[in-house]
Amino acid sequence: MSINVKDxxxxxxxxxxxxxxxxxxxSFSIDKGExxxxxxxxxCGKTTLLRHMNGLLRPHSxxxxxxxxxxGNKKIRSKxxxxxxxxxxxxxxKTVYEDIAFxxxxxGFKDNELKDHVRYAMDLTGIDGSISSVSPFSLSGGEMRLxxxxxxxxxxxxxxxxxxxxxxxDPENRSMMLKTLKELQASGVTIIIVSxxxxxxxxxxxxxxxxxxxxxxxxxxxxxxxxxxxxSLQLPDITSLMKDLKTAGMDVSEDVFSVDxxxxxxxxxLLNVDGKRNE
Amino acid sequence: MxxxxxxxxxxxxxxxxxxxxxxxxxxxxxxxxxxRNGSGKSTLIRLxxxxxxxxxxxxxxxxxxxxxxxxxxxIRKIAGMVFQDPQSQFIGMxxxxxxAFGPENxxxxxxDICGRVDTSLKAVGMYIYKDxxxxxxxxxxxxxVALASILAMEPELILFDEATSMxxxxxxxxxxxxxxxxxxxxxxxxxxxxxxxxxxxxDRLIIMDKGRIIHDDNPRKLLNEENILDSGIYLPPIIExxxxxxSEQVIEPIRLPISxxxxxxxxxxxx
Numbered sequence: 001m002s003i004n005v006k007d008x009x010x011x012x013x014x015x016x017x018x019x020x021x022x023x024x025x026x027s028f029s030i031d032k033g034e035x036x037x038x039x040x041x042x043x044c045g046k047t048t049l050l051r052h053m054n055g056l057l058r059p060h061s062x063x064x065x066x067x068x069x070x071x072g073n074k075k076i077r078s079k080x081x082x083x084x085x086x087x088x089x090x091x092x093x094k095t096v097y098e099d100i101a102f103x104x105x106x107x108g109f110k111d112n113e114l115k116d117h118v119r120y121a122m123d124l125t126g127i128d129g130s131i132s133s134v135s136p137f138s139l140s141g142g143e144m145r146l147x148x149x150x151x152x153x154x155x156x157x158x159x160x161x162x163x164x165x166x167x168x169x170d171p172e173n174r175s176m177m178l179k180t181l182k183e184l185q186a187s188g189v190t191i192i193i194v195s196x197x198x199x200x201x202x203x204x205x206x207x208x209x210x211x212x213x214x215x216x217x218x219x220x221x222x223x224x225x226x227x228x229x230x231x232s233l234q235l236p237d238i239t240s241l242m243k244d245l246k247t248a249g250m251d252v253s254e255d256v257f258s259v260d261x262x263x264x265x266x267x268x269x270l271l272n273v274d275g276k277r278n279e
Numbered sequence: 280m281x282x283x284x285x286x287x288x289x290x291x292x293x294x295x296x297x298x299x300x301x302x303x304x305x306x307x308x309x310x311x312x313x314x315r316n317g318s319g320k321s322t323l324i325r326l327x328x329x330x331x332x333x334x335x336x337x338x339x340x341x342x343x344x345x346x347x348x349x350x351x352x353x354i355r356k357i358a359g360m361v362f363q364d365p366q367s368q369f370i371g372m373x374x375x376x377x378x379a380f381g382p383e384n385x386x387x388x389x390x391d392i393c394g395r396v397d398t399s400l401k402a403v404g405m406y407i408y409k410d411x412x413x414x415x416x417x418x419x420x421x422x423x424v425a426l427a428s429i430l431a432m433e434p435e436l437i438l439f440d441e442a443t444s445m446x447x448x449x450x451x452x453x454x455x456x457x458x459x460x461x462x463x464x465x466x467x468x469x470x471x472x473x474x475x476x477x478x479x480x481x482d483r484l485i486i487m488d489k490g491r492i493i494h495d496d497n498p499r500k501l502l503n504e505e506n507i508l509d510s511g512i513y514l515p516p517i518i519e520x521x522x523x524x525x526s527e528q529v530i531e532p533i534r535l536p537i538s539x540x541x542x543x544x545x546x547x548x549x550x
Contacts, residue, residue, distance in 0.1 A: 042417050199448070
């Protein structure tokens, strides 16, 4: 079970003088249950690629399949959920509950079955039941995003596509969002994130893919990514510092993502066990 | 250049987004403003160019009061603003037309307008998209075009509201470099962001919480304060690491390293 993309090409303004290639011969596969990051510079084709995976855009050549079905097949829409950029704009209902219930009620779920779907989504995203009857527009930006996410999760998708899920959120709300996504993955959902700021999410991912001008520039594990020579390498500042220190001759390892680990490594390299400086 | 005297503002009754704020900004200063979501940052800068009007107190830009109807055009000519989500500010059919809109309204000659459009689009690296429709651009490219539109107005003061939130690290760095160049040329900059690491070069760093200014100082001094975390801001990992290395006496706590380069230098001296 997986998403398979084979020789995918797509261009905007096709057939006009402004024709611009967005994706050129892109091939890769994503296994079920993976946490995948797709990064790259502004305008490199990330969002275009994501929109092919649930059939919102159709390839000009090549193919995209989800669990063996063509991504254009309507059956895959309930399998693959998509959270757009600025998902607050997807909210519209009078209450949080109605907003989350919209999609499942649309495809015919009623009464207890509908309630089950909504409760499932609220539990997964950690939304407190006490806000289910308030207006989604009275919530903070971070909470609104979680409600939009719950609205997508109420369809119980197996694959979740997210376009810039953390942009514009303050650091506190960003870590809340990432924690929630990690929990979704633990419950079996495949997470595919597109972001221009992947550095802070690297330690969450199993697979990292970097796009450059519509082509794959790198694909591999976070560890491979840190040691890669990809031209679009975006590392967390802490990891870059450790790499630089290592190059300068300090005895530290490079695959460090947290301040705690960095502090430990630097102290170990510079100080003796009793806290005295190495001579 | 800019003066706020006891300014208050609320969107909902009795819910103060800005609570008796007084602030003076001198000509040519680079002011960074940080604070958590909903702390009043965006409200503050919208009051400066008269997009919002104070409920109490007054806002003065180069001798002009924002409450004075006759002054508002004068203030807008001085103060350009770059928004977080520029989507809604596009009006032109092409990127070039969009950037030309501001200078056209200043009543400049055709040559001047064309010159300014080309220069500002080149400055943000979007010149090749001059004849494209802004709608087909990506989020980050739109933000660059929005910045070019403001540059073309050659304002004396630019207000940035999370102007790099949609940009990748490389593009953010380019835009920040451009902003620093503008600052060096004497343009006054007021820059709102979540990313404190973008503000370490500011002349003054202002931290807001619950509609008030709770810190206003030199960034290096401020980031070294014990109680800086009480304001609900998160420190960039490099600065957190620097502070902990200082507090554990691994590096001399005399001058806190506030960038990766500075921390690297401090640590290399110990090897």
